[in-house]
Amino acid sequence: MLDCIKQRRSIRAFLKKEVAEEKLKEVLLSAMYAPTSWGTKAWEFVIVRDRARKEALSKATAHARFVKDAPLVIAICYDPSVGRRFKEDSSICAEHIHLEAVNQGLASCFVQVADAGDPPGSAEPYVKKLLNIPDGLRVQCMMPLGYAKRELKGHKESEFEPAKIHYETF
Ligand SMILES: Cc1cc2nc3c(=O)[nH]c(=O)nc-3n(C[C@H](O)[C@H](O)[C@H](O)COP(=O)(O)O)c2cc1C
Secondary structure, eight states: OHHHHHHOOBOOOBOSOOOOHHHHHHHHHHHHTSOOGGGOOOEEEEEEOOHHHHHHHTTSSTTOGGGGGSSEEEEEEEOTTTOSOHHHHHHHHHHHHHHHHHHTTOEEOOEEOTTOTTTTTOHHHHHHHHHTOOTTOEEEEEEEEEOBSSOOOOOOGGGOOGGGOOSSOO
């Protein structure tokens, strides 16, 4: 497990190689294994492969431009009438996607949607309209998914910072 965690990086350049359905299914399965507040599993996923739609998604924020070049994008949505911890549940789910992507030989990146955009907050309604996401639902982020263009440079043991760890009291 630590190997995948160490290898995981935010990848923003992808090969022009499709992601097989079986791999996508494993990634989505990992998302659905994520812990959720009260076990509500309030997330919903929109898978986008259409080029024009990905192009439009990449305009959601200044930090989403590379999204258009991924073979597919997973938009992580959330129904607040079902669950009560939108940000936490969606973000943990996104991390499962990130890690299972690595396990499948793929790569991804957490691309912020909620509260993002220019002006701030504009990205979410923009993405919702584009993907026909029902009114009451929220969108936390997009996860582009594909094969990394360059070899993944993983994290290093030297990132361990003992000074950040406090025992018993701060
Ligand atoms: C909450 C959150 C929001 C992020 N938003 C974006 C984003 O909008 N665009 C982007 O390119 N990267 C985004 N990232 C990725 C971070 O920039 C990245 O995780 C960080 O630079 C560390 O690099 P690493 O993931 O390769 O370890 C986000 C990450 C998190 C956790």
